Amino acid sequence: MKPTLKAVAEAVGVSRSTVSNAYGRPDQLSTELRERILETARQMGYPGPDPTARSLRRGVVGAIGVLFTSRLSYAFTDPFAVRFVTGVAEAAERHDSNLLLVPLPPDASGARRAVENAAVDGFCVYCVGDEEGILAAIRGRGLPFVTTSARSGADDRWVGIDERAAARSAAAHLVELGHRRVALLGHDVLPRAASDLLRVADVADVPHPTTRDRFAGFADAFATAGVPWSDLTVLTARDNTRDAGAAATSALASLPEPPTAVLAASDVLAFGALDALREQGEWGRQVSVTGFDDIAEAATVGLTTVRQPAEQKGRTAAELLLEPPADARAGQILLPTTLVVRTSSGPVPRS
Amino acid sequence: MKPTLKAVAEAVGVSRSTVSNAYGRPDQLSTELRERILETARQMGYPGPDPTARSLRRGVVGAIGVLFTSRLSYAFTDPFAVRFVTGVAEAAERHDSNLLLVPLPPDASGARRAVENAAVDGFCVYCVGDEEGILAAIRGRGLPFVTTSARSGADDRWVGIDERAAARSAAAHLVELGHRRVALLGHDVLPRAASDLLRVADVADVPHPTTRDRFAGFADAFATAGVPWSDLTVLTARDNTRDAGAAATSALASLPEPPTAVLAASDVLAFGALDALREQGEWGRQVSVTGFDDIAEAATVGLTTVRQPAEQKGRTAAELLLEPPADARAGQILLPTTLVVRTSSGPVPRS
């Protein structure tokens, strides 16, 4: 077995405190003694204080957790998530904090357990569907946390964008181009995935908070143009992936009066929509498509989309966690968004 | 302060062991008592056993660490790294293990400390430059680990590809197309970043193990075609990014006899090369470029490259860690690679 701090102390002939200080508080003992301790430790193969024991004693872990709905293998499918984590990592590194990636099982009790078992000093909550159960579990542990989608309590730390206004800007752009018959594409639109094509009685019924907010924004712009919610076609992707976006979009072709534009709630879904539309030949190519996030590929392909600062969002979230603002009201940070118009959106084709 | 297990025990009027069992070993006590304990705990706001204390006592953390050279914000710049982590995450999730992302500071002692302070049950080492120092630190802790680039000891677990043969296949393809005057593009080619354009006395001098192996493979194929190492132009990117690849490649234009092809040690570098060459007008467009990894964008752009199974590499690494093979010799897994020929490579232009 690996030697412990105690063994080193005995070998050197000093107390455990002194050995501990040799590692954690070099100023508390003479350089000479410290050297002697470190040297003996090296010879004995002592790897330094055990991280777990130190955490227990100090009450600090030195890691922050990033909470994801569902499997990471799925979450990382969206470049936006990767950029968010990158931002979190950047800030964490500056604070000598490690990053613990915590995927949440779909069932509530499993998710709760995952939160309860994570050895961290705080949480960044990345776009979780069911915020409430998760937040309750976090609060239960008494750990600080930062939310990035739905806002929770007024005093809770949060970083995000004005989802609804941002979505509205994309829709307004299409309205201006003359589009009136359009489809909205999102995931988690229904409690359970039903058919791809359906009418949702009310935007407020959409379970996923982000999808709901963005859909509401889309609807705002069209309502202003005289198009009521009930006239919008809603496409439900089974998840937030390109393939799912394509599958959901392909249902459009069979419509008697197909829409002239598709507004996607994310770029990955938008790419899926483009894939599906390209397969529809001439008609499909005429359909305008907008996305959300502005991931790198959007520029390459020419996707009109809403840009939100991904890395900055992650970085800010981590900073909010690691450098808590003195004033609680400074704990809510709204990030800017921009509509980026590219070639995937254009005027309504006359026919 | 949050209540502890002890407080719950006192409140219910049972011993701490019993409360502990209520959480960790439900079969050790009557359902009725268990219910009563859990209910009281809930009312008191006890979040369940503290993860750190449990880890200390049990000797198991429930997380595996992934070691990266340098900042994560840089590592995640390469989609290959993201896919690797995704694979690791997939296997980790199956084993109810969390993922701790551990960036290693560039200095040896900082890196050592990072390894010593990580609360994990084992490590996946992702492409670290200085393997030895790191591995020594891991061995010092007595934790299991899996390596993915350089192989270490014969009994150590490892998953990877035949770097050299894979690189050779790309170079052989260019040889067949008639290329004889070519440039190799890689990062960490020199101990310290010197000029972009230089002669390296010997492949064996390249410090980065992966770059070295791939360069050696490139050189193999050209040696067979009668082109010695000294006739190959070596381009040094300051790091493994698209921009650095572009910067390094732009030096080519000023050469009296510019090469007809660029062999990059990674896809991101290859994209950089393409960026730079496209700026050179007609001449640049004629230059063949090959990459390595086959990240998603390679297909979009038509980059000829060597495919290696990214997710599988990560998944296998984690599995090797979490399900140690009974036979040590089964701990070394070689993954297949394929040369994927696309449009970025073609015959030597006559001029």
Place this chain on the structure above:
DNA sequence: TTGAAAGCGTTACCAA
């Protein structure tokens, strides 16, 4: 089925 006692490997405090 329940409980008492003995740690797990540290660090913090206070006294010497």
Place this chain on the structure above:
DNA sequence: TTGGTAACGCTTTCAA
């Protein structure tokens, strides 16, 4: 500058 003592919060024998 150094050492003793008491936790940190839990789990695990083993005995009742």
